[in-house]
Amino acid sequence: MLHALRRVLDHRLLIQTLVMRELKARYRGSALGFLWSFIHPLMLLGVYSFVFTTIFTPQRGDDTDPYALYLFCGLLPWTWFSSALAEANNAIVANGNLIKKIIFPAEILPIVSVLHNGVNFLLGLPIYFAFWLWYRPEGLSWHFFWLPLILLIQFVFTLGLSLFLAALTVHYRDVRDLLANVLTLWFFASPVIYSFSVLEDQGRDLVVNVLQFNPMTHIIEGYHAAIFTGQLIQWKRLGVTGLVSLAVLILGYMFFDRLRDSFAEEV
Amino acid sequence: MPRASSSDGAVPQPASTAVAAKAKPVKPAIRLVDVTKRYRRFAQSHRFLTLKSAFVGGNLFKILRPDEVFTALEGATIDVAHGETFGIIGANGAGKSTMMKLIAGTTKPTEGRVEIDGKISALIELGAGFHPEISGRENVFINGVMLGLSRAEIEELYERIVQFAELEEFIDHPVKNYSSGMYMRLAFSVAIHVEPDILVIDEVLAVGDEGFIHKCLDKIGEFKRRGKTILLVTHGMETVRVLCDRVAWIHAGKVQMVGDPMRVVDAYLDWVGEHVDREMATEERRRIADATGGSGDVARAAKAEAGDAGDTAAVSDEPTGADSAEDGLSDDRGGSEARETSGATETSEITESAESTESTESTESTESTESTESTESTESTETGETRETADPAVTTDTTADASIDNPYEPGRWGNRSVAIESVRLLDGNGRPRHVFDSGDEMTIEMLVSAAEPTGDFVFGLGLFNANGVSCYGTNTDIEDFKAGALDGDATIRFVIPSLSLVQGTYYLDVATHGADGTPYDYHRGLYSFRVNSRYGDVGVARLPHTWEFEGAVAWKAVGGIKAKPAAESAAEPGAAMATPTTPDLE
Numbered sequence: 001m002l003h004a005l006r007r008v009l010d011h012r013l014l015i016q017t018l019v020m021r022e023l024k025a026r027y028r029g030s031a032l033g034f035l036w037s038f039i040h041p042l043m044l045l046g047v048y049s050f051v052f053t054t055i056f057t058p059q060r061g062d063d064t065d066p067y068a069l070y071l072f073c074g075l076l077p078w079t080w081f082s083s084a085l086a087e088a089n090n091a092i093v094a095n096g097n098l099i100k101k102i103i104f105p106a107e108i109l110p111i112v113s114v115l116h117n118g119v120n121f122l123l124g125l126p127i128y129f130a131f132w133l134w135y136r137p138e139g140l141s142w143h144f145f146w147l148p149l150i151l152l153i154q155f156v157f158t159l160g161l162s163l164f165l166a167a168l169t170v171h172y173r174d175v176r177d178l179l180a181n182v183l184t185l186w187f188f189a190s191p192v193i194y195s196f197s198v199l200e201d202q203g204r205d206l207v208v209n210v211l212q213f214n215p216m217t218h219i220i221e222g223y224h225a226a227i228f229t230g231q232l233i234q235w236k237r238l239g240v241t242g243l244v245s246l247a248v249l250i251l252g253y254m255f256f257d258r259l260r261d262s263f264a265e266e267v
Numbered sequence: 268m269p270r271a272s273s274s275d276g277a278v279p280q281p282a283s284t285a286v287a288a289k290a291k292p293v294k295p296a297i298r299l300v301d302v303t304k305r306y307r308r309f310a311q312s313h314r315f316l317t318l319k320s321a322f323v324g325g326n327l328f329k330i331l332r333p334d335e336v337f338t339a340l341e342g343a344t345i346d347v348a349h350g351e352t353f354g355i356i357g358a359n360g361a362g363k364s365t366m367m368k369l370i371a372g373t374t375k376p377t378e379g380r381v382e383i384d385g386k387i388s389a390l391i392e393l394g395a396g397f398h399p400e401i402s403g404r405e406n407v408f409i410n411g412v413m414l415g416l417s418r419a420e421i422e423e424l425y426e427r428i429v430q431f432a433e434l435e436e437f438i439d440h441p442v443k444n445y446s447s448g449m450y451m452r453l454a455f456s457v458a459i460h461v462e463p464d465i466l467v468i469d470e471v472l473a474v475g476d477e478g479f480i481h482k483c484l485d486k487i488g489e490f491k492r493r494g495k496t497i498l499l500v501t502h503g504m505e506t507v508r509v510l511c512d513r514v515a516w517i518h519a520g521k522v523q524m525v526g527d528p529m530r531v532v533d534a535y536l537d538w539v540g541e542h543v544d545r546e547m548a549t550e551e552r553r554r555i556a557d558a559t560g561g562s563g564d565v566a567r568a569a570k571a572e573a574g575d576a577g578d579t580a581a582v583s584d585e586p587t588g589a590d591s592a593e594d595g596l597s598d599d600r601g602g603s604e605a606r607e608t609s610g611a612t613e614t615s616e617i618t619e620s621a622e623s624t625e626s627t628e629s630t631e632s633t634e635s636t637e638s639t640e641s642t643e644s645t646e647s648t649e650t651g652e653t654r655e656t657a658d659p660a661v662t663t664d665t666t667a668d669a670s671i672d673n674p675y676e677p678g679r680w681g682n683r684s685v686a687i688e689s690v691r692l693l694d695g696n697g698r699p700r701h702v703f704d705s706g707d708e709m710t711i712e713m714l715v716s717a718a719e720p721t722g723d724f725v726f727g728l729g730l731f732n733a734n735g736v737s738c739y740g741t742n743t744d745i746e747d748f749k750a751g752a753l754d755g756d757a758t759i760r761f762v763i764p765s766l767s768l769v770q771g772t773y774y775l776d777v778a779t780h781g782a783d784g785t786p787y788d789y790h791r792g793l794y795s796f797r798v799n800s801r802y803g804d805v806g807v808a809r810l811p812h813t814w815e816f817e818g819a820v821a822w823k824a825v826g827g828i829k830a831k832p833a834a835e836s837a838a839e840p841g842a843a844m845a846t847p848t849t850p851d852l853e
Contacts, residue, residue: 017412021398021405028400028441101395102413103372103387264374265306 004253007105015108015115022116041124044079045072052193063229064195066135072128073228074192074220080121081158081216082183088113088162089169089179096267106263107256110162118155128227141230150222150233153242157215160248163256170259170266190216191224215241215248294384296465296496297347297370302379304340304365339365341520342379347513349385349464350494352487354501354511354528356535358542362520363500367469370498385464385496388414397454399443403434406442407457414461424460431482432456452479459486465496484510504532540702540799547701547795554793558679677774677793681786685724685753685779688714692775692796703766705800705809711761713777715788720754724787728761729776730768731792738768738807744782767809770800 008015027033049068064070091109092099099106132140169175189211191199196217199208211217218234218241225231340362347353357363368374369381396413397406407428411421429438432452434445442450459466468487487510490497501507507514507528514531516524518538524531694700695708703709711728727742743750775794779787800809816822 013418014412017409021401021409024405025398025400097395098413100368100373104413261375262307264368 001250001253004107004257008107008111011104011108014104015112018108018112019116019119022112023119037120037123038127040120041072041076041079041127044075048075048193063197069128069131069135070195070224070228071193072131073223074190076121076124076128077154077220077223078187078190078192078216079124080117081154082187083120084114084117084158085161085165085183086179087117089165089176091162092166092170092263093173093267099267100264106260107163107253110166110256111159113166114155114159114162118151132227140227143226143230143232146222146226146233150219150226150238153222153238153245154219156242156249157219157245160245160250160252163249163252167256167259167263170263186214186216189214190220192220195224196221215244293349294382295346296349296351296384297345297353297498298380298382298384299343299345299366299369300380300382302340302343302366302369302376302381303338304362304369304374305377306337306339338520340369340376340517343517343520343522345515345522345525347496347498349496351513352491352497352499352511354499354507354514355517356501356504356507356514356532357517357523358539361517363517364469365520366517367467367498367500371467383465386415387465387467388458388461388463397442397450400441402440403429403438403442403445403453407438407453410454410457411461414458414463416461428453428456428460431460431486433479448476448479455479455483459483459490463495465498466490467498467500469500504536507532536799540797543797544701547797551701551794554677555679555790558677558790558793676791678791679789679793681778681780681788683788684719685715685717685721685787687777687779687788687790688716688756690714690775690777690790690794692794701795702797702799705766705768705770705798705802707766709763709766709796711763711775711777713759713761714756715753715759715779716756717753720752722750722752723781723783724750724753725780725782726759727778727780731774731776732768732807733772733774736807738773740776742778750782765811766798767811768798769804769806769809770798770802772797 023034023037027036030036032039045068048071052071053067088110091113092106095109098104098109129140165175165179191211196208196211199211218237222233222238222241225233343362343366345353345366355363355366365374369376370383371387372381372383375381396410398409401409404425407425408418408421411424411428412418416424429435432449432455434449434453437445437449442453445453466487484506487497487499491510497510499507499511511528513526514528515522516531516535516538523538524534691699691712692701692703693710693712694703697710713726713728715726717724725742725744727740727744729740730738732738773796774792775796776789776791777794778789780789781787
């Protein structure tokens, strides 16, 4: 494991370069170019705010007000999570020529997928804070400084899943099709558009208990706490989530490593 | 090549390497120890089952069993010393690329060990890491990083990379707008500037124009001089001979031979020759079966007539365009028809030959009409030869016709009163072959059998190249052999002490016929052979020649790759002179 970590660190320049390549190539040829990194979350926010404040008005407590800010707070990390998985899942297959022709550790490809979507997420944050200041000029609470920890947990969790999916997709392309639907379900099973605490308050124990098993629940709740409500993060829950994420990463890597040699032959 | 031999000396002969090399303090740059690579194939149907059981049973690894195993490389043991230029040759699918991938590390051996000492750069596929949407400049950086350079190193090399690729003006354009040549130049340039200790090149020299290839070869030469290790996979045997210190020939996944380039390349080419030989033999058997199976009797008559017309021309010393044009045409159409519907061809063929005669030159029409009428009396040649004689005057005509499509349909006809039982091509040692080197001795051996004793027989043969152009033809009658008696079996050998033909595939007509031209047994194009030549000289025949130089003229290499243009220019007059070949040479 440590050996694997060192190998990845040895290739940090390559990772960095590939992340830059993805970021640069993505909007090449579009008129707004890099601005899209900012516009995407804005438009997403617009759509969701419209749907959930005008069309549906889901039950929510006071702790989700202003709703646009609440929504955005969970939506940004969720977008990171889902787009990273969707991309990493395809990373090995799509970069078959690299795997076959150039010598570098294959895990770099899912890592790049997770990282470059992470960069997009980070680029969305300033927009979020601009809105924040507009709604609440008093600024953020000091709990904001928990953010890096939550980011790390999400990164570890996402990467673990990405490694697993990327390796599996090499052998079963079916995973791609399955994943899109799983992600939709997962989205609604995470407290992005609704508030987890409301569910708890309403005493819907079954739902709450089921959602407890979703690491993304606690990660998104973490963002809510650190940014939106300005409370102390839920130590225990996030701690357990962190451990689970680490386990997912280790298992994901082991799975990936086990199948590694078959990549060049199967892609 | 003093360097070659010295490094040869430094490296123990690969067969015995394992033990001997261990004693050396210096590790070889590349070492393969008993490496086997098996590829697994998974059937699609199986895939579903495995997915199902993977999810249900949760045991993916156990179920992930291959349906088929393909051994790409077996028990390969190779040592490449530092500073050595090592070539790998072999037929397609022999396992060369697998070996490359194993050495480059993109795949792992199923069994055995691969040890690499030094930084390795693999040009297995150029430009593999290029992203089409971003500029050449950015791609140079990314590719450089992928190949293991640091940012500073790339910045230092950047100018040279772009300059070498000759892409200064376009470097800021997205790579997707590059021509394939530009793309490859840039990719090669990056890969070669990475300054690896071991450079692996897999058939990439085939890209780029003449000028760029020379630059690449120069660069490789520079690598060599600086003592870098180069591993070269190529089909270019000249490149191997010129560049490599040692060569491994891989065949069917096994290392067949390792050693001196000349020896290994020759052995490989011999094998290729044998392979081609076998193919040609199979092809030949099929042709003979086709030709002999169908009763093409009627078609034969027409053919013979056509032949006669030509012969007349030859004999009467009138070079006629009509003749060969006619041949070309009638062969072309008549032949193919004969093959399909041999019975019904008669009329059409005759008309064709008549037509073509008319169409070619009105003056000639008399002659050919004559020949059509009085086939019997005129001549006894087999068509091949006939054509041969007529050809020189009309080469242009014929080739024009020939180039349309294969003008030369194989066939067999005649009354078989003197049947050709078998035909063999023998080399200097009397072994049957289908592949010869230019300059080899070749014997055409015909076994004939007369059903009844006869005093009227002529043996003849004609050689045609792949375009259907006659290279040479003769018969015993032309060369003033007066037939005595033939009863039962006889063997006829036509001995060519030095096969003066340029590289290519040749077809052979053999025939027995009466002095008046009545075909006894005519085999058209049933036999073929291939001539290989070290030189790219052109024309119909390779004239025996030497080069003499006087005055202030010097050569860097004689008869090597560098001297090639000279050899070519030599062939030019040769070709011109080869055309007016006369049949009475012998």
